[in-house]
Amino acid sequence: HLGINRYALYSRDDHSIDRLLQDMQSAPIISAVVKPSGHHLKLALKLQDFGKAMFKPMRQERHEETPEDFFYFVDFQRHNAEIASFHLDRVLDFRRVPPVVGRLINVTGEILYTTHSDDLRSVFFTSPANNTCFFAKCLYVCKTEYAVCGHPHLLEGSMSAYLPGLSIAPRISIPNPWIRSYTFTGREEWEVNPAYCNTIKGLYPYSSGNRLLNIIDMTIFDFLTGNMDRHHYEIFTKFGDEGFLLHLDNARGFGRHSHDEMSILAPLTQCCIIKRSTLLRLRLLARPEYRLSDVMRESLGQDPLMPILTEPHLQALDRRLGRVLKAMDRCIKKLGEAQVVVTDFVASSGATGRGTRVRVGDIQDKSEEREEGWS
Numbered sequence: 001h002l003g004i005n006r007y008a009l010y011s012r013d014d015h016s017i018d019r020l021l022q023d024m025q026s027a028p029i030i031s032a033v034v035k036p037s038g039h040h041l042k043l044a045l046k047l048q049d050f051g052k053a054m055f056k057p058m059r060q061e062r063h064e065e066t067p068e069d070f071f072y073f074v075d076f077q078r079h080n081a082e083i084a085s086f087h088l089d090r091v092l093d094f095r096r097v098p099p100v101v102g103r104l105i106n107v108t109g110e111i112l113y114t115t116h117s118d119d120l121r122s123v124f125f126t127s128p129a130n131n132t133c134f135f136a137k138c139l140y141v142c143k144t145e146y147a148v149c150g151h152p153h154l155l156e157g158s159m160s161a162y163l164p165g166l167s168i169a170p171r172i173s174i175p176n177p178w179i180r181s182y183t184f185t186g187r188e189e190w191e192v193n194p195a196y197c198n199t200i201k202g203l204y205p206y207s208s209g210n211r212l213l214n215i216i217d218m219t220i221f222d223f224l225t226g227n228m229d230r231h232h233y234e235i236f237t238k239f240g241d242e243g244f245l246l247h248l249d250n251a252r253g254f255g256r257h258s259h260d261e262m263s264i265l266a267p268l269t270q271c272c273i274i275k276r277s278t279l280l281r282l283r284l285l286a287r288p289e290y291r292l293s294d295v296m297r298e299s300l301g302q303d304p305l306m307p308i309l310t311e312p313h314l315q316a317l318d319r320r321l322g323r324v325l326k327a328m329d330r331c332i333k334k335l336g337e338a339q340v341v342v343t344d345f346v347a348s349s350g351a352t353g354r355g356t357r358v359r360v361g362d363i364q365d366k367s368e369e370r371e372e373g374w375s
């Protein structure tokens with residue numbers, strides 16, 4: 001936590017990350033609670049050294065593709081997508097995803113017998129096949145919720161290192177300007193207005209500094225994984241408007257390897273700007289000796305639950321990277337490199353006099369959220 005700065009969650013040569021991954025996958029679990037937020041069953045686990053991790057259970061086999069008639073907002077959460085996204089984020093040199101590792105958990109011995117939470121204990125049951133299962137009492141949209149089961153006790157999942165508590169490091173959650181309509185028929189302005197980026201560029205906090213460039217980084221990251229569910233992003237308030245964007249919640253990536261969802265790239269194709277450092281990194285990862293799929297295969301090979309991604313998903317990364325670079329080429333051809341490729345900190349363009357699109361009411365101050373108690 002002490003290594004977090006305004007640019008990233010950890011530094012490139014931080015040796016404690018490997019230790020952290022190792023601890024999260026092997027340290028004894030001393031307590032568990034259901035993390036109350038949201039649609040999906042996830043647990044907050046406390047480890048013997050008082051470290052905390054968020055556990056997302058396996059919901060989908062690695063070889064399964066999301067059915068093409070599924071809307072993104074009813075798609076499964078994938079524990080392997082959380083793991084692969086951490087590795088991809090690190091390979092891209094962003095370092096904006098908290099470290100994630102896979103872990104095989106004995107739900108009986110490590111959760112049922114360790115939890116001090118009656119709520120959690122009360123939702124355990126034995127299935128007809130004699131597997132130990134549990135479900136969550138969810139807050140809303142309960143039809144997407146169902147039980148997860150061990151085989152008969154063991155369950156795969158992802159362990160995501162906890163960020164510092166909200167009282168020490170407050171964060172706010174901000175709606176993505178390219179948010180999707182979470183209805184069957186709705187259309188958002190960015191989908192119908194090709195000049196949408198000009199509007200955004202005029203509005204605080206996208207009108208100055210590197211916030212828009214950070215959004216573009218997030219866009220590229222999400223396009224590579226195929227994640228259409230980036231409705232909000234979070235930032236630490238400590239670093240002000242120039243702080244990096246946290247890439248939390250990547251569980252809806254890697255759903256379909258056979259499809260590239262070009263609409264995810266809209267911020268990039270509409271704004272035609274990119275950080276120089278990002279573009280250089282992407283070009284490096286397109287070279288045969290540093291091919292993205294090869295680097296990812298090697299990186300993911302370190303995870304105890306390997307293979308994390310099937311070969312078709314790794315190949316899709318190369319194909320999508322090619323598509324990002326092609327889109328950049330088109331932008332450069334149209335507008336010239338000087339306008340498209342930006343050094344990482346753009347000079348402030350000054351006050352615009354226009355109001356903000358992000359209304360204060362939309363911004364959820366995370367520090368007001370109840371911190372999960374361990375008492």
Ligand SMILES: Nc1ncnc2c1ncn2[C@@H]1O[C@H](COP(=O)(O)OP(=O)(O)OP(=O)(O)O)[C@@H](O)[C@H]1O
Pocket residue numbers: 037038039040041042054098160161162163234248249250366
């Ligand atoms: N590693 C982490 N450490 C601390 N808090 C986290 C971490 N990852 C996520 N969170 C917080 O928990 C919330 C829920 O996590 P996440 O979005 O991954 O799960 P979800 O099942 O999609 O839940 P929701 O429906 O609430 O979005 C996030 O909005 C974020 O504020």
Ligand SMILES: [Mn+2]
Pocket residue numbers: 038249
């Ligand atoms: Mn979420």
